[in-house]
Amino acid sequence: xxTDNLEFSLAQIGPILSLSFGCCGSAIGCYIxxxxxxxxxxxxxxxHGKFIGMASVPSSQCIYxxxxxxxxxxxxxxxxxxxxxxxxxxxxxGLAFMASAVYQGKVCAAGIQASLKQPAVYGRCFVxxxxxxxxxxxxxxxxxxxxx
Numbered sequence: 001x002x003t004d005n006l007e008f009s010l011a012q013i014g015p016i017l018s019l020s021f022g023c024c025g026s027a028i029g030c031y032i033x034x035x036x037x038x039x040x041x042x043x044x045x046x047x048h049g050k051f052i053g054m055a056s057v058p059s060s061q062c063i064y065x066x067x068x069x070x071x072x073x074x075x076x077x078x079x080x081x082x083x084x085x086x087x088x089x090x091x092x093x094g095l096a097f098m099a100s101a102v103y104q105g106k107v108c109a110a111g112i113q114a115s116l117k118q119p120a121v122y123g124r125c126f127v128x129x130x131x132x133x134x135x136x137x138x139x140x141x142x143x144x145x146x147x148x
Contacts, residue, residue: 033054068140
């Protein structure tokens with residue numbers, strides 16, 4: 001009975017790590033960009049939606065962590081992935097999501113400030129934001145390849 005509970009608990013750690021680090025990173029990234037968004041909205045009368053939209057970009061890493069959590073747990077239950085391997089995979093994928101989201105929030109904040117000063121650069125700011133997003137996507141795709 002105790003062994004079954006221990007195995008069940010171990011099976012949950014990896015998927016939980018991928019989700020929790022992704023969500024923490026997204027929260028921090030959206031917080032950083034949200035602060036810049038609120039400051040920008042206080043300075044202009046219109047165009048608030050674009051600042052809010054840019055501030056919400058780091059939330060995607062939370063989605064990657066959620067999908068990975070579901071797939072990892074399913075693969076653990078089916079025996080494709082061991083719980084110990086899942087812990088390491090979940091930890092490092094989650095850390096990649098977290099780092100990507102935090103730094104993406106900082107780049108979004110800079111993009112909001114830049115587009116406040118010069119509105120024509122708004123679309124071009126998404127290039128740097130997209131590069132940081134690609135790191136989270138790489139971690140997500142490579143993790144999917146590892147756990148399958």
